[in-house]
Amino acid sequence: MDNLQININVNPDIYLRDPSSSELGRKITSVSIVLINELGFEKFTFKKLGEKIGSPESSIYRYFENKHTLLVYLISWYWGWVEYKLVFTTNNINSPHKKLATAIKILTQPITIDNSFSHIDEVLLGQIIISESTKVYHIKDVEKANKKGYFEVYKSVVQRVSDMVLAVNSKFEFPHMLVSTVIEGVQQQRYFVKYLPKLTDVKQDADNVSEFYNQLVFKVIE
Amino acid sequence: MDNLQININVNPDIYLRDPSSSELGRKITSVSIVLINELGFEKFTFKKLGEKIGSPESSIYRYFENKHTLLVYLISWYWGWVEYKLVFTTNNINSPHKKLATAIKILTQPITIDNSFSHIDEVLLGQIIISESTKVYHIKDVEKANKKGYFEVYKSVVQRVSDMVLAVNSKFEFPHMLVSTVIEGVQQQRYFVKYLPKLTDVKQDADNVSEFYNQLVFKVIE
DNA sequence: CAAATATGATAGTAATACTATTATCTTTGC
């Protein structure tokens, strides 16, 4: 995964102009990651982003319809990146049990630096996933957004891991429910550890979250 | 639970004037539940609410600082109501296993009509919990909101059920993580069933969600 | 090197999220 310079494909219906194809576009995505972290998504505006990158907001509107689709783009990029790691890492594992365990690890462990994509800070983007990702589908127009394919990559990740669950136990009835519970749960718990510790169980330094969900998956399907 | 006319206590720091204490206040909460469902929280405004109840927005601002704290109120009321049902129903159960199973049922089963609180439509409020509740703590000022006690009732519910988990298995290490995963997971999955079915496993008419989380809890802690 | 395309600079608009003021209406306390 070091310095291969691959590209993550994002559904073109999400953007008006491909932000990875120009200097300004790359600035929009990379600086928005910083700014959304700084301000939170609600306080984040295209005007503030424009000021920070030295471009008028009207130029940003040529890339994204609005700040919401920019968030859809970032989150879609993230899951494309996770999917890439997932496929890459589990590809050559034969044992279904080991394969699933590796997948769960990738989904639950804290994000570390990845130098393959110079303009995206994956660690910061991981923070956005933790803090803001549910906002992307908790909207009045979910159905429209879903039809446009905004959540395809995410669904694809859930599908892949669900298949791995079935490879371990083909009779398990709720693979998608289990996997989406785990994926959403991890983000949730990392948020709770940081801001609402009474809703979780934090033990000094140990990565309980990853451990908990790993145990949970195998206990539930066996 | 039929027609006892009890009151759910909501932390007074959440509101400026107690909405349950006046006609206008009760109209604000009951009509906001309808309107938030209709418009989604983002499109919901005090102006629109004012038009619907025939009062100026300035009057609504005397009850709540902003629409966000109104949502905090509604969600806090909901968890107060759930806590009441939880305590009431599990109180006289001796077997720890049965007690926990009953609690999980209350947390996971679909909401049904409750006539004890005339001005609150619990079923509609349950829809708000499913669609909008994560927005209440996914904000830049979580820590401030948390210090003000906005999430105390919710934490109290998690604590109560965590204690029931420990009563079944005192050595289980992650009771809070398990319980908050279940509570959040249920809402999540009900949302997915409705809008993003590929992320879950829907089987005709059966209440899989409740069944799934019930199984999950006991498999994980045993 | 002309034509197409992208960006910058600037302006404008309706809606949102409030705050402020004053008049009226309704309680409640004596």
Added chain:
DNA sequence: GCAAAGATAATAGTATTACTATCATATTTG
């Protein structure tokens, strides 16, 4: 029964947000 206190209505006003529009100037590309 009435004055004082408190709540609500009516109205106005403001900064910010979330855009859209226009035109000039760069930059790319065929």
